[in-house]
Amino acid sequence: MIQFKKVTKAYPNGFNALCNIDLVIPENEFVYLIGPSGAGKSTLLRLIFMEELASSGEIIIDKYVLSELTPVQIPYYRRNIGMIFQDYKLLPRRTVYENVAFALHVMHVSPKKIREQVDYALDLVGLSGKKTHYPRELSGGEQQKICIARAIVNQPAILLCDEPTGNLDPETSWEIVHLLTKINAYNTTILMATHDTEIVDGIPKRVIAVNKGILARDQVLGTYVQ
Amino acid sequence: MTGINALLFFLNETFIGIRRSRLMSLIAVATVAVTLIILGLFMVISANIGRITYDIASKLDIRLFLKKNMSIEDIQQFKRKLKSIEGINDVVFIDNDTAWNTLKEHYSHLQFDEFIEKNPLPHSLIITLNRSHDIAPMILYLKRYNTIIDDIVYGGELAERVDVFRKFISLFGWSLIILLVMSSLFIIVNTIRLTVIVRDEEIGIMQLVGATNRFIKIPFLIEGFIIGILGAGIAVTVLILVYNPIVSQLVEELPFLPFITNHSSLYYIYGFVLMSGAIIGTVGAYISISRSLK
Ligand SMILES: Nc1ncnc2c1ncn2[C@@H]1O[C@H](COP(=O)(O)OP(=O)(O)OP(=O)(O)O)[C@@H](O)[C@H]1O
Numbered sequence A: 001m002i003q004f005k006k007v008t009k010a011y012p013n014g015f016n017a018l019c020n021i022d023l024v025i026p027e028n029e030f031v032y033l034i035g036p037s038g039a040g041k042s043t044l045l046r047l048i049f050m051e052e053l054a055s056s057g058e059i060i061i062d063k064y065v066l067s068e069l070t071p072v073q074i075p076y077y078r079r080n081i082g083m084i085f086q087d088y089k090l091l092p093r094r095t096v097y098e099n100v101a102f103a104l105h106v107m108h109v110s111p112k113k114i115r116e117q118v119d120y121a122l123d124l125v126g127l128s129g130k131k132t133h134y135p136r137e138l139s140g141g142e143q144q145k146i147c148i149a150r151a152i153v154n155q156p157a158i159l160l161c162d163e164p165t166g167n168l169d170p171e172t173s174w175e176i177v178h179l180l181t182k183i184n185a186y187n188t189t190i191l192m193a194t195h196d197t198e199i200v201d202g203i204p205k206r207v208i209a210v211n212k213g214i215l216a217r218d219q220v221l222g223t224y225v226q
Numbered sequence B: 001m002t003g004i005n006a007l008l009f010f011l012n013e014t015f016i017g018i019r020r021s022r023l024m025s026l027i028a029v030a031t032v033a034v035t036l037i038i039l040g041l042f043m044v045i046s047a048n049i050g051r052i053t054y055d056i057a058s059k060l061d062i063r064l065f066l067k068k069n070m071s072i073e074d075i076q077q078f079k080r081k082l083k084s085i086e087g088i089n090d091v092v093f094i095d096n097d098t099a100w101n102t103l104k105e106h107y108s109h110l111q112f113d114e115f116i117e118k119n120p121l122p123h124s125l126i127i128t129l130n131r132s133h134d135i136a137p138m139i140l141y142l143k144r145y146n147t148i149i150d151d152i153v154y155g156g157e158l159a160e161r162v163d164v165f166r167k168f169i170s171l172f173g174w175s176l177i178i179l180l181v182m183s184s185l186f187i188i189v190n191t192i193r194l195t196v197i198v199r200d201e202e203i204g205i206m207q208l209v210g211a212t213n214r215f216i217k218i219p220f221l222i223e224g225f226i227i228g229i230l231g232a233g234i235a236v237t238v239l240i241l242v243y244n245p246i247v248s249q250l251v252e253e254l255p256f257l258p259f260i261t262n263h264s265s266l267y268y269i270y271g272f273v274l275m276s277g278a279i280i281g282t283v284g285a286y287i288s289i290s291r292s293l294k
């Protein structure tokens, strides 16, 4: 469960990216996070992922109260959460397989299990045939899929997606979203920041809209425009 | 992950890191090697001087070479007189033939016989003292018998001088070594920093996928360790290759000094050098990566 209690985020330069956000997202839900550019969507995801810390208020993710986590605990906390980055964040000098496996090496998983889980994740995103390729040899959509495979390879409880269809053609975008709904069906909470009207209206889910750092709308089975 | 798998993974990561900053790693290895060669040389020299000092100091007896015109009778009388003096433990008479034979035996490799026909040595007396610090006043006392005694030879003074020399050498040596160790630490810190910078983005991604700082540090620490141990290995190899030829040359030229010819008694120095290399490398890496990871 994701829970925000009066959360405010002011960046060091004094800019208030989020103001007084209250939010509850139960387990296994699929939520679209929408809003114009600069509204604070990425900031909200970064707060959950602990790339940034809230200025005030309380964020509770499952059994973790984020303000109480020490720097040493953060890596362990992150292993419960998958993040699909807007800019992929792949290791350029490592193959597709190595990129996905890396997330498991970090957790000291045994080589046998690493093979099994990476093969499974790559199969799920449909990249089994490109294991030995390097990221630069792949298209944007394929790189996005590696990023998804890496995010889900250890079966996290929560998957955060920051504009996963941002740079993709409509067909590939649909493919990615279908993939996400499939992952959601395997008991993963999904929070997806997006600008994609077609998708939000095409596969109706709960919609949370932010605008200028303020929670503007929270609607079950919502649409992109109210 | 079992220990061996973890080790393989980290070693692989380490070599990826070293490959990406090859030149800097090479420079670091060379610096460590030079530092440790100097460290090793000082330790080896110090060990030899120590041995020589010990050898000289352990001969804390006074040897009186007597005038040639002294009869055995006179000598026995003089010996009895000396024996009665307080502070003298024993006086032994060495007749010149015995002394000559002993000397020839001791330095048989020099083959004195070939170029010296007649025994050149006088009769002598060896005085052993009760306490070593009586030596200076005793010498002073003995000097008044200049009609009987031709020459007085004793090791104490020489030992003292050699010891002063050794103290000077080690003071100079250790300050130089500290300086060199600091500079190789500095170079290692910067080498590792360079590999850290090269892999900065990668470290960021590691943190995002849940790597602990300890996990991220390990390959860099191994890298430092490898640089240190490689440098130390080169240093020890150089020392081993250089020691025997130099010492056998010295033994030939200064046969009276007891240089350490049994090489294996210096292995502790090589062990120390290897350990120093490993420590310098690992500590340097630790300083560097800890600063970068904050
Ligand atoms: N590190 C930062 N320091 C200062 N201000 C920041 C920082 N990151 C973001 N901001 C500001 O916070 C606001 C929200 O940024 P955020 O990235 O969350 O927007 P977004 O909703 O994800 O926008 P987009 O749809 O364009 O990705 C923006 O006005 C941005 O300028």
Ligand SMILES: [Mg+2]
Binding pocket: A041, A042, A043, A086, A162
């Ligand atoms: Mg954004």
